[in-house]
Amino acid sequence: MGRSPCCDENGLKKGPWTPEEDEKLVQYIQKHGHGSWRALPKLAGLNRCGKSCRLRWTNYLRPDIKRGNFSEEEEQTILHLHSILGNKWSAIASHLPGRTDNEIKNFWNTHLKKKLIQMGFDPMTHQPRTDLVSTLPYLLALVNMTDIMDHHHLPAWDDQAVKLQAEAVQLAKLQYLNSLLQPTTSLNTTNSCDQNGFTTSMDTINLLNSMADLKENPGMNYPQLNNPGSLASQPLHHHPTMLSHMPDPPQVPFRSQSCLNSDQGQGTNFTMISQGDHTTPDFESSSILPSMPPLVGDATSSSSSYGGISSSYWSELFFEDPITHELS
DNA sequence: AATCCCCGCAACCGCACACTC
């Protein structure tokens, strides 16, 4: 079968559109509608193929096109929908009035995707990247910064910079933990939920991380300590530090399949050290990352998620409208 | 001031699917 591409005809212009061409196209469509795109160029007096006209109209000349930068709300919506729909740009665009699939695709490829990668998240799954190799340069850079500061007794950075560094280190630790928790590592973990519906294993991990960080950086303020479910149980775009300029999204507890099916009270256990009235995780401190406590206890769930993120994340697809956050 | 390099975006390309005859 097959057919020749519409733009193969000789003599048809390609490339950027001139204002005159735009004017011709707009005037014709306003007067007659686009009708058959293939026939349109001739009727409108344009030396273009129909496909080129259609793209120019739908992506640029249409009167309801919204130009300009994406708002924070739009950015958040794109992230949220992409975490569910993937690269279905037209589907995503249908939820953003005035935005075209092409515009959203470009915005994703030039801004959001890079942002996620820089933060150590897989732009396709929206989960922390678990391949240590890919994040090693990032980790090393962080370590170098810290070492240099320590070695030269440099004065502390401004608060914001220090916080950013601490948060980045925490993310790196999260990735490290995730790598340990992957099913392929043969280290099994149990996902369960607390009364708020958060997945306990990752919440535990985050709590432990926060405690470790607090130990290292006594002055820091870690919201997870007050709200253990605030970090890893949320999809990336709900991450409190990721894309921190974004306004808080509607706070809806995520319902993971493993949560729905498991008993409460189960969770990943770590070796803990009792110190008087307090119990602390058994961290063996390291200059780079705290060595991870051994995982003990048997797997009681065959959840396909690791660290509780995946199941929570995908639950949205099955239980929640991505736009309204209402149960379906 | 000139050149290089990177990045963002508009436009193109090719494939897939729906529809018509």
Next chain:
DNA sequence: AGAGTGTGCGGTTGCGGGGAT
């Protein structure tokens, strides 16, 4: 049923602008 056509969609390209050197 199948060939031809129209359109939608996602991936890719290449140009132009701006910053870095």
